[in-house]
Every structure is written in structure tokens, then in C-alpha cells.
Amino acid sequence: MxxxxxxxxxxxxxxxxxxxxxxxxxxxxxxxxxxxxxxxxxxxxxxxxxxxxxxxxxxxxxxxxxxxxxxxxxxxxxxxxxxxxxxxxxxxxxxxxxxxxxxxxxxxxxxxxxxxxxxxxxxxxxxxxxxxxxxxxxxxxxxxxxxxxxxxxxxRRKNGFHIGAFALYGYKKDPEQKGHLIIDEEAAAVVREVFTLFSQGYGKTAIARMLNDRGIPNPTEYKRLHGLRYKQPTRKNSTLWKYFAISDMLTNEIYIGNMVQGKYGSVSYKTKQNKPRPKEEWYRVEGTHEPIIDRELWDRVQSMVAEKAKPFTVGTIGLFARKARCMNCGYTMRSNKQTDGRHYLQCSNRHVAKDACIGSFISVKKLEQAVISELNKLSQEYLDKDELEQNVEFHSNVKEKKTALETQLATYQKKIEEDAKVIRELYLDKVKGILSGNDFLNLSKDFTNDRERLEKLVIETQKQLDVIERKIQTGDNRRQLIEQYTNLEHLDRETVETLIDYILVGKRIPGTRNVPIEIHWNF
Known part of the structure; x- marks a missing residue:
């Protein structure tokens, strides 16, 4: 059976x-x-x-x-x-x-x-x-x-207590006093060395390479090796020191004994997502724990950081800022000036350790010429063959975003209908005497508020859809869009922002002068 x-x-x-x-x-x-x-x-x-x-x-x-x-x-x-x-x-x-x-x-x-x-x-x-x-x-x-x-x-933040899940590198949580930090001497020695090296004129990348060459584990790896709580790494070569780890360390006031918290705030109690908060909303309390860096060294380093952060002279430098990425590791490429006076882009991982990355490298001028050449090629195709206009793929992200927004809109509208139905059912229960007037008001209040919230989201989502639709219509007239940039001799930052999503740059092919380049357009 x-x-x-x-x-x-x-x-x-x-x-x-x-x-x-x-x-x-x-x-x-x-x-x-x-x-x-x-x-x-x-x-x-x-x-x-x-x-x-x-x-x-x-x-x-x-x-x-x-x-x-x-x-x-x-x-x-x-x-x-x-x-x-x-x-x-x-x-x-x-x-x-x-x-x-x-x-x-x-x-x-x-x-x-x-x-x-x-x-x-x-x-x-x-x-x-x-x-x-x-x-x-x-x-x-x-x-x-x-x-x-x-x-x-x-x-607790306002009173200077540390409430984070992880203690900052160089410190550990005090087992005798909750919310208090004490110095971790082994890590603190590395922090002092970083500040000292920078004050002596060493660059952030050079300091990272020195630490990596000596086999000193980066903060995440150090905590893992010592059985301390740490944030899980999300990138390749996560055991290596990087430029940004040094950069963040050099400006963190916790190292002079001040507790600074609340840099990020949660979006909602329903999600663990966080978003940056304005600096004026941070919680900053001085003298909450023993400093690792003395005030004299701190002030000297902050002065040097500010000096190095001065804006570059307007020109080709910065033309591809935040647009060029290493084809191998995905890191944003950084600009630097060589002895010949020309500007180059190189992977920010290139110098942190011997095998961190293949070391993508290209001159700004060469990349500019490659972009212009590809742009002129696209322009010529549109001008010569109208039928190609229908065969060029429109930026997939735009279409995907439209589909996602339409799905969101349908979800919101369905939820509004469900809330309305619940409110109607609660009202019928009130009419039948199953619910009292106060019970009805209490139970229906959140559904009513939720419906109003969703109705606002519907309006906002529809506005976003309208923007996407206009963008698609602009894309459908991309012949006219590209025609504006025909026969360019030089690029400017505005043009790069308008036309380019990002560019992947590889390493020069051995025996040639060719550097692999993938341009991801905004159209």
C-alpha cells in the first residue's frame, strides 16, 4: 500500500x-x-x-x-x-x-x-x-x-564607550571594562612605525610594500592569526597591506585617544545595510583611552597628509579618475607622474607586494588616444551604416534597472491592495462587533501607514522609471548623441563622465606595444 x-x-x-x-x-x-x-x-x-x-x-x-x-x-x-x-x-x-x-x-x-x-x-x-x-x-x-x-x-557612543564588534587594529577590548579599549602592543608597534615612516617622507604605497616584504600581516590577517574578531575580507590578496589601509590609519583619531564612532548608520531596522553619516553627526569624545601616537607626531602627519591632498593642476591628470580599473584584480588605477613629465595610470596593487597583481600600466595619453579612436570608429559606423544603429547593444544596466523598477512597482502596488484588503476585513469585523472601535484603530493604523508609505514609493519609483525611459529614448537617438563627439582631438573630464562607465586596462602584451583595453560605455 x-x-x-x-x-x-x-x-x-x-x-x-x-x-x-x-x-x-x-x-x-x-x-x-x-x-x-x-x-x-x-x-x-x-x-x-x-x-x-x-x-x-x-x-x-x-x-x-x-x-x-x-x-x-x-x-x-x-x-x-x-x-x-x-x-x-x-x-x-x-x-x-x-x-x-x-x-x-x-x-x-x-x-x-x-x-x-x-x-x-x-x-x-x-x-x-x-x-x-x-x-x-x-x-x-x-x-x-x-x-x-x-x-x-x-x-553609550555619546559617553565615549566603544560599542563596535571589532577593536581597531592596535587596540583590543578591555576584558575588565566593557566599552573600553586597551593597547595591543604587538600591533601598536606597527602603527607607530607607519606614522613614523610617513613623517619621514615615505609614501603610503612604499610603506605598504615595506610591511609586506617583511611578512607583517595586515590588520585582518593579524586578528585572524591571534583569534580576535575581525571583518571577513571580500577581495583577493586580503592578507596584504594596501594603500588605503595605510591612508585610513594615518587619519584615524582613535590612535590619539579620541573615540570617534557613528560614521555609518543603518538604513532601517529591517536591514543590516549601512550608509555614511555626515561628519558633523559623528560621535566624538576625547581622551577615552590611552593613545598610541603622541600629539606632536600626529600633528606633523596631519599637516603632511593635508599638503599631499592639495588638488592637482588642471590638465590631463585626473582625466580617467575612478574610471580606469585593473583588468586582473579589479582595483582602481592610480595616476602618477614619471620622470619624463608624462602621466601614467597603474594598478594600485602593483607595488604593495611582489605577486599582488600583474601590474596593469598605461600612459594617460595612450588611453586617451585609444578612447578617441574607438569613439571615432563608432561614430563612423553610425554615419556610414544606419542599419547598425539597431544592432548596437544599449547599455544593459539601463534595461536591467528598468525591469527591476517595474518589478518593484508591481510589488508595491500588490502590497497596497493587500493592505487595503486587510483594512476592509478589519472594518467588517468592527461592523459585526468582533472588534471594538479602539481595537480597529490600533490594528488598522500600521496597515494604513504602510499603505501611505507604499503609495509614496509608487510615486518615487514611477519618477525613476520616467527618468530611465527618457534615458532609453536618448539611447534610441544615440546616433545624434555620438555624432556630437565625432573627430575629437582631446578628451575632457565632462566627456569622459558622459560617455564612459568604466575602462578595464590589462598588462602590455610581451613583444608588442599593445595594452589590452575594454571600454564600457554609458550608451
Whole structure:
């Protein structure tokens, strides 16, 4: 006889606030209790456990939970019939995800969602409102918790306490006093050497190469080797010192005993994304910890940094600033002046270590000529063959952005309709006497605010679409656009900004004078 038992995916999550670990490698008691309760429930119902998905030390608003995303992927591929949780909030605390998955995609995928404690069950159509209210309460909880945490952290920043996850290179967290930094002498010696070398006239790249040649690990690698918390690297050659690591170190006031925090702020409590904050909004408190660099050396270095930062004379230098990138490692190429008086672009990784990069290198004049030559070639093709106008690929990013915006717009409009429907249902419950007037106002308030927010987003997104549409129309008239730049003898910065997205530059081909170049146009 065919086995008709329902397959159940059990999902458990330990939130940070109820963390109760016995050992770093063990599941918490809370996770164990959840598993035991849910397995017992499955057995009582005569179902079959397909798999247990467990995320430990993750908040209910974290969409990057590994097991959570594995669960969603398996659900989409119909690998089980039921998702079972202790409470709906263990699955998610976001109302948006409740609507997207529990009320949207799970029914489409044929997945039943059940949470035991709060009696959520998508097979019971009568408790949809309670699931929505659960989602709304959880959303309020997230927002309130975020505001409380933000308030506490802001107060600690204002009082000069260090609240970051990672101590700055040269320091470590004081085990005796939370929020206080103490000097890490081994790393501090390197910091002092960097400041001293720069004050003696050594450049930032030269200092990076000296440290790399001596095998001194960069800040990230140093922390990894010493078992300290560190931010995961995202680029190649992440163990090497780079120009920007030296540059940032030389201007960081923490090295003179001042605590400077709040340079970045979160976009929303729903995301871990951060954005830069204006300098006047940073939290700066003097004398919070022992300095590594004395004031005299600091002042001398700051004077030299300011002197070197003076703008270059207007000319071809800076023509391709932030536009030219190394074809090998992807780093932005830097401009420098050679003894022959000409300006060259070279990979910023070229001199930091022997094998850091192949060392892309090209003169500004040669790159300028290559761009002009390619531009004239494109112009000639348009002028000679009108039919080629239809065969040239329009900048893919523009079309992709249009598609993404259209998808966003549709999502916003759908969510507005859903909010309106919830408000109508709540109103009917009020009319029927199921909800009091105050309950109706409280429950519908967030849906009304959400709808107003989304309506503003629809207007803003439509404006962005209109801009994209005008850009596409300009692109459709690209013959006229390119015709403006026919027969150029020299480029200027405005032309480069208008026409070029970025340029990839390779290393000269041995035995020739040819340098591989890929120009990515804005049209």
C-alpha cells in the first residue's frame, strides 16, 4: 500500500535575546526544547519528519539565516508538505514575509504552515486574521526593540564607550571594562612605525610594500592569526597591506585617544545595510583611552597628509579618475607622474607586494588616444551604416534597472491592495462587533501607514522609471548623441563622465606595444 504520510519540515530558531548556550559548539537548550516539542507533535499527528532546519543565534528579522533560506528553497521544490514551527515569530517577525510566504507562496507551492503555540494553520482559513495580527505584533516588537537598542547605543557612543564588534587594529577590548579599549602592543608597534615612516617622507604605497616584504600581516590577517574578531575580507590578496589601509590609519583619531564612532548608520531596522553619516553627526569624545601616537607626531602627519591632498593642476591628470580599473584584480588605477613629465595610470596593487597583481600600466595619453579612436570608429559606423544603429547593444544596466523598477512597482502596488484588503476585513469585523472601535484603530493604523508609505514609493519609483525611459529614448537617438563627439582631438573630464562607465586596462602584451583595453560605455 502506498505511503500517504505527510512529510514535515521542522524549523527552529534561537533568538539572540533568549540565547542560553552551554558550549559554543552545542545547540542551546531552547533549540533542543523546540525540536523535542515539534517532533512529538509530528508523531502524535502520524506524520513523517522530512528534515529539521535549525538557525542558532539569529534574529527573526534576519533574512540571511542559512537554514531559513534552505527551508524556503526546499519548499519551492515541493520536497515536503508541511512547515512546522513552535510559533509564527520563530519563522519570521516581519509582516512582509508573513504575507509573502505564509499567505502567498506557500499555498501556491502546496505547503501548509503550522505553528503550535499561537495556533497558526494555513489549512484553517478562519484564522488568517490572527496570523496577520501575530505578524503585526511581531513587527511592532521588532521596531520597538530596534528603537530601544538604538537609544542605548547612542547614549553609550555619546559617553565615549566603544560599542563596535571589532577593536581597531592596535587596540583590543578591555576584558575588565566593557566599552573600553586597551593597547595591543604587538600591533601598536606597527602603527607607530607607519606614522613614523610617513613623517619621514615615505609614501603610503612604499610603506605598504615595506610591511609586506617583511611578512607583517595586515590588520585582518593579524586578528585572524591571534583569534580576535575581525571583518571577513571580500577581495583577493586580503592578507596584504594596501594603500588605503595605510591612508585610513594615518587619519584615524582613535590612535590619539579620541573615540570617534557613528560614521555609518543603518538604513532601517529591517536591514543590516549601512550608509555614511555626515561628519558633523559623528560621535566624538576625547581622551577615552590611552593613545598610541603622541600629539606632536600626529600633528606633523596631519599637516603632511593635508599638503599631499592639495588638488592637482588642471590638465590631463585626473582625466580617467575612478574610471580606469585593473583588468586582473579589479582595483582602481592610480595616476602618477614619471620622470619624463608624462602621466601614467597603474594598478594600485602593483607595488604593495611582489605577486599582488600583474601590474596593469598605461600612459594617460595612450588611453586617451585609444578612447578617441574607438569613439571615432563608432561614430563612423553610425554615419556610414544606419542599419547598425539597431544592432548596437544599449547599455544593459539601463534595461536591467528598468525591469527591476517595474518589478518593484508591481510589488508595491500588490502590497497596497493587500493592505487595503486587510483594512476592509478589519472594518467588517468592527461592523459585526468582533472588534471594538479602539481595537480597529490600533490594528488598522500600521496597515494604513504602510499603505501611505507604499503609495509614496509608487510615486518615487514611477519618477525613476520616467527618468530611465527618457534615458532609453536618448539611447534610441544615440546616433545624434555620438555624432556630437565625432573627430575629437582631446578628451575632457565632462566627456569622459558622459560617455564612459568604466575602462578595464590589462598588462602590455610581451613583444608588442599593445595594452589590452575594454571600454564600457554609458550608451
Amino acid at each position: 502506498m505511503n500517504t504520510k505527510s512529510k514535515v519540515a521542522i524549523y527552529c530558531r534561537l533568538s539572540e535575546e533568549d540565547r542560553n548556550k552551554q558550549h559554543e559548539t552545542d545547540d542551546s537548550n531552547s533549540i533542543q526544547n523546540q525540536k523535542s516539542m515539534l517532533i512529538q507533535y509530528v508523531l502524535e499527528q502520524g506524520w513523517e519528519v522530512y528534515n529539521i532546519y535549525s538557525d542558532d543565534d539569529y534574529t527573526g528579522s534576519d533574512r540571511r539565516r542559512p537554514e531559513f533560506n534552505k527551508l524556503l528553497n526546499d519548499a519551492e521544490h515541493r520536497k515536503f508538505d508541511i512547515i512546522l514551527c513552535k510559533t509564527q515569530s520563530r519563522f519570521t517577525r516581519e509582516l512582509e514575509l508573513v504575507e509573502k510566504y505564509i499567505h502567498g507562496l506557500f499555498p501556491i507551492w502546496g505547503i501548509r504552515f503550522i505553528s503550535i503555540v499561537d495556533n497558526a494553520d494555513t489549512a484553517n482559513k478562519g484564522n488568517k486574521k490572527s496570523r496577520q495580527i501575530n505578524g503585526l505584533v511581531n513587527e511592532w516588537y521588532l521596531e520597538d526593540m530596534s528603537e530601544n537598542i538604538r537609544s542605548v547605543l547612542t547614549d
